Amino acid sequence: MPSSLKVIPGTERAQAAYPYHIQFGDADDERFWFYNSMHFPEPMSAFDMVTAEAAYCALGASNTRVHSLPTTLGIDHRIINGRVYIGGNAVTDPAEIARRTEEFQKRAFYYYANWERLYAQWREKMMQLIRDAQALPKPELPEFEPLAHVHAGRGVASNHYLLDTYQRALEGYFRMWHHHFEFLLLGYGAYLTFFAFCKKAFPEITDQTIARMVAGIEAEIFRPDDELRRLARCAVELGVDAKFQRQVSADDIIRSLEQLGEPGRAWLAELEISRDPWFNINVGDGFYHYHRAWNDDLSMPFACLPEYIKRVKAGDSLERPIGRLRAERQELIEGYRELLNTDEDRAAYDQMITLAHRVFPYVEGHKFYCEHWYTNLFFNKIREFGALLSGHGFFPATEDVFQLTHYELELAIIDLMTSWSNGSPPRGPAHWPKIVAERRAAIVEWSKHATPPALGPVPDVIDDPAIVMLWGITRENLDAWLAAESGASSNEVRGFAASSGVAEGPARIVKSVEEISRLKQGDILVCQITNPTWAPIFQTIVAAVSDIGGSMSHAAIVAREYGLPAVVGTGNGTSRIKDGQRIRVDGGRGIVTILQ
């Protein structure tokens, strides 16, 4: 029960930073909660909580008020010890379900019927939002208001723009999450409709096979990796490839290219083309401030270039075999169709896959714009406030800003703007450093303790479509999941079968981008999460295991493309498997076996 889960001693003040409405309360004991380890696998800092808040606000609005999902409202969330617990809000009264169904068909069906037009409109809205975020000024407090402002009669001083910029950044982030959920549940729903049909008609079909039938071949998620391949080809064509060595840092490579004259500059110009926008991809899922984008930390893309260059020089064009991928997808679609028992089945199959194909580009494409591009802009804007505040002594380092909640950050900004206007010193430098230190210590403490995967009474059925779709949690796998968490004695780690094939090798636990360079040819990557950013390193490894992700996660899609066995969503692979252990990955069955 939630009430039996205690705040870890010594971290009470850090826990108190979270607002009252997301602290567990007595009434919460009546409900079932589960730890959202998929999106928030690590204790989150006070500021990063904004992602949970904005996302659940938008998800709930879409489900409850916009599309009126018949059987579910939104998702409640609570935070304890830095861990995010969520609980569904099912609708069970048949009369209410009927009423909501009628609304749903007026709303969601309109979206389905007009999907292409509304999605085109979505892209425009999203690009506008990105441009707005890019246009936000850098927060600065000059000693004197610039003369130009004075002569122009602007009349509003720079301190006001601090608050204005901050509030606009925050507003944009909350708005982005509404965009994120505008189509998402409907898209997943159409996909799952086809998925459920396939599972019924072909009980042994793998999730990944169904995914392959629906997934796009030229989705946005492949672009960052495609750009790296293109840059590798450019490096060879321009004859600057010798500069790319594994041991040399990105900065040093760039410097040596600049010194190289025309060909070096030509390559750097190509790099700039790729960077905007495709390097706006971050090395996590966008939910933590420290999941930095390629653009902010070139070490990841640069670490992958030497291997790509080697392959180009060996005669590999590195072009994705679009034609073959397309033919394979068609072969699957037609092959399964042929094996159905009746013409009626085939007609229903056609209807379902047609809808799935129409809606899926959104499901695949939105992440680049929302979780990656926009989220990077947002966190980097907050970082600018961090630099400003730390410059005024509010806390030692820029990154410390993320130890403040977004409410507290507004206070700190107001403190600074007030002191700047009055000419008195700000109060923050005496107030925040202790709090920041306390919170950093709390996160260290929290991450030492495992947290229960679920709290409260386990329901008989979980048919909340939102929970099934976004977290893959059903009554069947819940039991297995809870059992696995309680008695983790076996040498098996189970997850989603993401990409079939069997491989053995030494496990390499990679917890951060800095550790990527430890991967050697033949290693098995074991990490918390992978995404398109990690694609290039798939050329080095023989298999991949992740704590987080489902069969439609980007890691799974990329692994299938590379033909690498992968098991994703193991929950605790990185803690159960030890670095250097020999493991076997059976990607077709979703099982990792620890061999020694």
Place this chain on the structure above:
Amino acid sequence: MSSTQVIGWFADIGLDDRLHVGGKGGSLGELQRAGIAVPAGFVVKTAAFERFLRALERHSPVRSRVAALSGDDLAVATACCAEIRARMTAEALPADVLDQIASAHAALCNGAGQSPVAVRSSATTEDAADASFAGLQDTYLWVTNLSQTLERVRACWASLYSVESVTYRRKRAVPEEGVAMAVVVQKMVDARTAGVMFTRSPITGDRSVLTVEGSWGLGSAVVGGEVTPDRWVLGKIRGDISVREISTKLVQHVPVLMGGIEAVAVPEDLRRAACMSDDELLSLRAIARNVERHYGRPQDIEWAVERGSDAILLLQSRPETVWSAKESAPVARPADNPLLHVMSIFGGKR
């Protein structure tokens, strides 16, 4: 001449002829016609059996006596069957039946007297719905000359009058008039590896997978359950191998030079080795798909890989019955408004 024609070559027969060539014979002919490799052979049609039975009944009745048996009185049935089988062994073959079988055998063996054949019963009642009945008839492997072949043909006929067969028929009230036996005579494959495959999952009925079981040597060790075979599950469409269970195979059936087969130990180095390569499994998959497409329904197939040539040959294919009998309603029907399908996810219906 056709009224006395008792031989049917595989190339000339198909499933439609099963009344005359039996289920097994019809199926082998059908496979050959569909372009699937099977060991060459012919069927001694039921007409030969009928001719032989008429000769027997000139002395005293057979069918009416069996029909009069009660399915429950085992002692009486046992005595009756023993007597009929003794008469079948003693009775001479009608001369032209003998001639026809002899010349077909010579043609099959290209005149080589010692060329081994398999002699397999092919009953007309051996239909899909009575799959278990099929196991009651006999197959003789590695039969090396004509006189042995003739003896085995007779033994196949006589197997119709085994106690098991007869009590099985009596319990199900199968009319004796329709009971007849054709016999398949085909070239023996000296199998390096052999086994069975099922063009759907035996566990879930899934039609998108192919289950293959195989072991070293002749298929009889697998069919007879004397060895735990290697087992694979292949995706029918892409050929992905999702299950590989390589077992410890201790025993294999191999031919004996002078005729027949024997069980011998598998050499140490082969026991834990996969008896099929991935390429061979993929060839099996292609064959299975062809057969299934030809019949339009899932199949239960026996196959062998010939020693030396590594050629894959089919020994038998019959319709899968267990899951096919369960299939009734479509999984889903098309909807007037295709969007209504999503209500299966959003509407709380399961």
